[in-house]
Amino acid sequence: MNPLKDLFDDERKRVFLPGPSFTERVLARLNELRLRETGIWDIVPGSTRPVFAVALMLILCFFIVQLMVPLVPQRGMIEASLEAEQSPAESFLYNETEVPSREVMEQLIALEDQQ
């Protein structure tokens, strides 16, 4: 008796067969794989891709410029340090952007004159 011959005979008999839902499982994995591979460029039609790319670049540039250019400060360090020494009247005069009414202005001038 040859063990190899017996083994080969035995192995010939051992075969697995696909289950009833094997095909569905393969197709489900295939769909899953395709969905994962589909990127944004696959959704955009070929002819609109250059326009889409330019638009994306412009938006990106805009955001970069926004980040690089600092905002003009409304109230800087000097204003902040001087603010402590200012009287409410001075503060009102120099810091308020809206022009006060005539009566208020006269009262403030009178106060300044008294000082």
Add this chain to the structure above:
Amino acid sequence: MEFDRELIVRAQAGDRSAYETIVNQFSAMVFRLISRFFRSREDVEDLAQDVFLKVFARIDQIRPDENFPGWLSRVTINTCYDELRKTRRRKTAMETYGPELTAEKSVAPTEPETLGKARLALQGLDPKLRIPLVLKEIEELSVEEIARTMGLTQTNVKVRLFRARKKLARILGVDEGNKK
């Protein structure tokens, strides 16, 4: 195996029913080939799925006049070869660095000892030698068919078969002339 070449054209156009027909028609063949190398049903099923996914990923590369079943066998064998090499590397690493694997060495308790030893010897062969031997002795393919399936020359297949038989005979202490 009878094969409708129109199926490939339809599959290349992305027809889902063509994919379905291909899987239905060839899954038994793919399962049978993989079963020759793997003993767990889960492994066989996973690898069969991988084979079909590879085939569909490269379906554009095949010409409708090409021998599709032959091409599919080649993809199946290559997938088995890659998996066997990975398993072998993992096993070697475990034997070198991991705990002793006693369960791996065990064989079915109902199996005669000589058959179990022969099975372990076959499983322990390098996939380069094991695959041609299995294709020859179990699948009963000719040297020419093995060469075509594995992408080797016939001489190379013969050399591998000779080395595989010699190695098995040495492990099992069998007279090579007494093999069949």
